[in-house]
Amino acid sequence: MRTRPLKVALLGCGVVGSEVARIMTTHADDLAARIGAPVELAGVAVRRPGRVRAGIDPALVTTDATALVKRGDIDVVVEVIGGIEPARGLITTAFEHGASVVSANKALLAEDGPALHQAAEAHGADLYYEAAVAGAIPLVRPLRESLVGDKVNRVLGIVNGTTNFILDRMDTSGAGYAEALDEATALGYAEADPTADVEGFDAAAKAAILAGIAFHTRVSLDQVHREGITEVTAADIRSARRMGCTVKLLAICERAQDGNSVTARVHPAMIPLSHPLASVREAYNAVFVEAEAAGRLMFYGPGAGGSPTASAVLGDLVAACRNKLSGARGPGESAYTQLPVSPTGQAVTRYHISLDVSDKPGVLAQCAMVFAEHGVSIDTVRQQGKAAAPEGAQPGSDAATGSDGEASLVVVTHRATDAALSATVEALRKLDTVRGVASTMRVEGE
């Protein structure tokens, strides 16, 4: 074994960074044996130097991250700051000074992955980022390496723990969105400003990264259709239950049927309770990968948290260190197929539509005509209201007619393009008898 240690600069020492530092210390012998050389924490860049950091030599702590990555003797930079800047500048500087980089930064990878990969390439360095997607779950490496001889057609999964926790709570307790969010915040599953999670930005960044790897095609963040969970209501969850479904925030990356384009989208969707993703509880993540030869694979585990994220960072750190020792390089960006990224309108999906309608005969016929005009086939209709009943639908067991003669109509469609479905909903809104569209939600996983 080589005795001169490999030097690691740690950028950021929050929940993840401090756990990385702790494991590097407590498991130093194991890491050395697995790498083939000892690995040493050469510096830790932080914003607030005053904070007590258990187990970290205060002499290693600096607020000058730039000077640390410019030292010239750093073999690997571990970036767990998050956000776009200063992380981007520091990573680029690290490459320029000969270091490889391990990053957990999904926002940056999604925003600027190609440029970072190019910078790594230009300087013969590695860029690893397993921790950027789904925490400890090995997903980036299996997609980049294990399935590299296969053709991935679909990646579908739960990649945000905060929203899964909220939706799980709404499902199990019947709570509304606001109440479930409060609980998530109180338990530390949601941040004080939960926007990145609940509006789907975090999941969209992961979808962009996953689609890029899976399809060997650059997918930028603004090409990912994004809807969060803030408009999911307790009524939606109840409605899902009546259909034998639950509601999950899904990231879906798909190759079109003709193979000539791809889509990436993040939105809440109803999935059948029998689907394995339906039983993914609390803040866990799970991702299905469908490949031509491999078939359907699922990867499941904790999608966030200090220790799980540190596990992924350390796996990458060992790989980057091994490559440093042997002069090898890990896989770079693979974007040779350059498939067009289609707007989500071309994705084929099903809709669950809940309408508030006038409680009088003829409404169903009028609505059904709108569906037919848009070429959207109806799977099931459930009417809730007195006057509507004679049209033949079964009133729901919990039917309730509004006191002002309002009723509701719940339609589940067959598969159609997202564009046709949203055009249908727009046309329904214009009907005199439709007082409002209470909710629309896609149905997936069948």
Next chain:
Amino acid sequence: MRTRPLKVALLGCGVVGSEVARIMTTHADDLAARIGAPVELAGVAVRRPGRVRAGIDPALVTTDATALVKRGDIDVVVEVIGGIEPARGLITTAFEHGASVVSANKALLAEDGPALHQAAEAHGADLYYEAAVAGAIPLVRPLRESLVGDKVNRVLGIVNGTTNFILDRMDTSGAGYAEALDEATALGYAEADPTADVEGFDAAAKAAILAGIAFHTRVSLDQVHREGITEVTAADIRSARRMGCTVKLLAICERAQDGNSVTARVHPAMIPLSHPLASVREAYNAVFVEAEAAGRLMFYGPGAGGSPTASAVLGDLVAACRNKLSGARGPGESAYTQLPVSPTGQAVTRYHISLDVSDKPGVLAQCAMVFAEHGVSIDTVRQQGKAAAPEGAQPGSDAATGSDGEASLVVVTHRATDAALSATVEALRKLDTVRGVASTMRVEGE
């Protein structure tokens, strides 16, 4: 991109080999782009040259595998023959002639992995074997690379599709073992001679491989405790159901609580229906990995079959080819910890024991004394028989007293060492009132 193609020798052209050849042809452009050079099938060694092989140039087919691997211009040898010889000799010869090897051969890897790794090392070649464990499911690479910075404490899973199919059928249809095996054979899930699967040899080989990687310790096949499913009865399955469990053949690799030894075992076990492994149906595989930092991860997918296995082989082939191009090497054997492999007796587990006893008072007390003497605590007891009832147990709803005054006693224990549990069972056998031990089965997954 380099234009001189990398040359691949394929040893074996059965279900897996022919699929590897097909994908290499149909996806040649993708493979070239991902490797950075075209990859070419340079020869296919088969036993029976007469068979028609769709899509394979007959000029490539040879019966002289040794000459093929000795050609000297082969970059990567793909071994999908299976079995110990001639596979072992061919792989060793391949290394000697400068080729890297991708193998799907679990029996050989389990039997002789260390020697093969040493031969690869000696010649600066790669040995990849993702396809040897759990088919298409990325498991070897995640354990070898993604989790290499973590400390794996437990690997527990369903790694044999044939036995899972049989047990699943027994569970869903109430069929006995022989009947379910016949169905598996008829549907092609079991081979004409099912011994390797149903006696647990296949799963034991995978357990040896997984334990070796997970614990950085050599685990030989004869160190894996092995029980097959041939003695699992319809009564066991019904008994499991009454406990809210199902029966699965599990491979379990564990680090001892004190961290100083490991065990590996394969046996049928009852697991709660709420456990994710309980819902792994038909011939699917699923493996849990518990690591110190990562927490609990699960990997799920098709564990066998031509296409899924070919997917794993091709992923490894791309990796081996990339390494050839860049002069790098993939991870070698990691067995630095050399932890002792304990006999299974030291594993801590629970037992479900079904006894045929004399149908008279005092039997339960006598049996309970035996458990107490061995320090094994009883969780629940269920008696089925008239005379036994006054001792206070609830007769089962399907209680049946044998016509000759026989009754049954079903005991589920708390956790104890396997050694204490098997000693208890031996002592029970010696009691006059115990006419026989109908079955013993471990209870896992809680």
